[in-house]
Amino acid sequence: MKNLFALIAFAVGFSMNAQAGYWQQHADYMMAIDVDVENFTYSGEQSLAYTNNSPDTLQRVFYHLYYNAFKPGSGLEAASRNAYSDKRNMSKNLLSLEKDDWGDVKILSLKQDGVLIKYATKETILEVALATPLLPGKSTTLDMSFFVKVPSLVRRAGKNNSDGVAFSMAQWYPKLCEYDDQGWHANPYLGREFYGVWGDFDVTISIDKDYTVAASGYLQSPEKIGHGYAVLDPDVVHGEKISWRFIAPGVHDFSWAADPEYIHDVVPIKDGPMMHFFYKNEGPYLKSWKEFQPYAVEFLTFFSNNIGKYPYKQYSVIMAGDGGMEYAMCTFITGSGYSDYRRLLGVTSHEIAHTWFQFLLATNESKHAWMDEGFTSYIDDVALNAALNLNKTVPNDGAYKGYLRWVSSGLEEPLTTHADRFKFNQGYGASSYDKGSVFLSQLGYIIGEENLSKTLRFYFKKWAFKHPRPYDFIRCAELVSGLELDWYLMDWAQTTKQIDYQVNSIIGEGSSTKIVLKRGRQMPMPIDLLVVFKDGSSQLFNIPLTMMRGNKPLGKAVLLDSWSWAQPFYVFDLSVEKENIQEVVIDPLGFTADVNRKNNRL
Numbered sequence: 001m002k003n004l005f006a007l008i009a010f011a012v013g014f015s016m017n018a019q020a021g022y023w024q025q026h027a028d029y030m031m032a033i034d035v036d037v038e039n040f041t042y043s044g045e046q047s048l049a050y051t052n053n054s055p056d057t058l059q060r061v062f063y064h065l066y067y068n069a070f071k072p073g074s075g076l077e078a079a080s081r082n083a084y085s086d087k088r089n090m091s092k093n094l095l096s097l098e099k100d101d102w103g104d105v106k107i108l109s110l111k112q113d114g115v116l117i118k119y120a121t122k123e124t125i126l127e128v129a130l131a132t133p134l135l136p137g138k139s140t141t142l143d144m145s146f147f148v149k150v151p152s153l154v155r156r157a158g159k160n161n162s163d164g165v166a167f168s169m170a171q172w173y174p175k176l177c178e179y180d181d182q183g184w185h186a187n188p189y190l191g192r193e194f195y196g197v198w199g200d201f202d203v204t205i206s207i208d209k210d211y212t213v214a215a216s217g218y219l220q221s222p223e224k225i226g227h228g229y230a231v232l233d234p235d236v237v238h239g240e241k242i243s244w245r246f247i248a249p250g251v252h253d254f255s256w257a258a259d260p261e262y263i264h265d266v267v268p269i270k271d272g273p274m275m276h277f278f279y280k281n282e283g284p285y286l287k288s289w290k291e292f293q294p295y296a297v298e299f300l301t302f303f304s305n306n307i308g309k310y311p312y313k314q315y316s317v318i319m320a321g322d323g324g325m326e327y328a329m330c331t332f333i334t335g336s337g338y339s340d341y342r343r344l345l346g347v348t349s350h351e352i353a354h355t356w357f358q359f360l361l362a363t364n365e366s367k368h369a370w371m372d373e374g375f376t377s378y379i380d381d382v383a384l385n386a387a388l389n390l391n392k393t394v395p396n397d398g399a400y401k402g403y404l405r406w407v408s409s410g411l412e413e414p415l416t417t418h419a420d421r422f423k424f425n426q427g428y429g430a431s432s433y434d435k436g437s438v439f440l441s442q443l444g445y446i447i448g449e450e451n452l453s454k455t456l457r458f459y460f461k462k463w464a465f466k467h468p469r470p471y472d473f474i475r476c477a478e479l480v481s482g483l484e485l486d487w488y489l490m491d492w493a494q495t496t497k498q499i500d501y502q503v504n505s506i507i508g509e510g511s512s513t514k515i516v517l518k519r520g521r522q523m524p525m526p527i528d529l530l531v532v533f534k535d536g537s538s539q540l541f542n543i544p545l546t547m548m549r550g551n552k553p554l555g556k557a558v559l560l561d562s563w564s565w566a567q568p569f570y571v572f573d574l575s576v577e578k579e580n581i582q583e584v585v586i587d588p589l590g591f592t593a594d595v596n597r598k599n600n601r602l
């Protein structure tokens, strides 16, 4: 099915060789599982064709066994118990689980090219010693038998979620860890982000005939299945179980959910994918899950237009999991808590936006959670602003508030912190979501709105399907804007330096006036400066940073001399009498996350 992957690649217009020296691993999964819906278990066979495109010889490989986290004493339980946070403490839930409700993944056998090989289960990671080292450019086939006990839903995946959905199956199979130019990423599962290998998935799920299955991937022979996918072939008589075969080409993950009470709606999008909605056939959901469907279509179309075209033929919104979580070609969203469709919109817009950053660009979320959560939060606020006609000047104003609140706590950690190792849950949220979102809107202030839009589209075109890193993104912004921007990435993402620019003084000198600005804290920023005159007129000025080596498109603004970061003060003359000046304002629209806005005007 590599051809399928190549087609997808072609469809979004990238070439695998666009970046010299770039490589990535490739993993094609063929899986078949047999589900016992009474006991919430399944046995499975997995055949994994793994291609080593790296220049390195691999002696070992690693798999994630996520469900081993869902039991007392696991790393997830300990991390949660020791977290400096009272919210979302999974430890209590994990400790109170009956043994029957613990999760478990057992590897029954593992062969490399037909030869049994050694492995060791270290909780959520399977360590495998290859019998034959995998040379650069070579492929190997790993055949595995496994048995899984589905845990109670504590976080994201499991059985019987709060809406009563039977199976919320995310991260449900032994999943190969990613190996890239920074080596293996065999992160134990501590409850946060993911990273996976691109490839083709061919998954067959045998399950009780009454269950409707929603999944990543295209259902094969839908006329033999029915369940809302197609009109059932009248010649087909289902036995006790139905085998559902899904093919998902060019993805780095595969999720599914199943329930005997799912309603399944299909909504086609013009020039876009078929949108599938799966939700429980129960009172309050029936209305809200119908009413929000046109908005879900609008969001997907909005992101397709503003980032890059969604390249698959299908996208599913599935009632499953807890809260909202993004997966390949689908999202899991809970119904309870969102019985009003307007409340559903925020989470839907966010989860669909994730498709571009978590799924299609597929940054290593564990290392760079902000490039996923932050970028997603930014564009989802922009989409909501448009869809609901909110007319906000700063669509992600909530992110500024969240970031500034956390800064004032004095507990901020840099964005470079590993997602699992933030000291505070709140810190992870304020950093990854809020500071990450502000990263983009503030970049728009630095390089101009139009350049920000171009940067997002260029970034997607250049880096979709390639696990981009922070420098890959900022280079896109540099190439689009022609400005030097590494200072912005470094100081915003790698440090906790703060922004505080001030109008220090306005000094009248006869027919002219000196305006003195001051940089109060360490973080550099160019300046948009508005001077309002007593007669009601005004003039916008732009002061670039010298180290930007240029300026953003000016519009109606007047360009002033650049400001060298090392100089704490900046002075310029205005040939106007001081008495004629009403007010001088730094960043009048509020796009910089200035820690003290009070001194921005005088």
Ligand SMILES: [Zn+2]
Pocket (backbone or CB within 6 Å): 350, 354, 373, 376
């Ligand atoms: Zn998110």
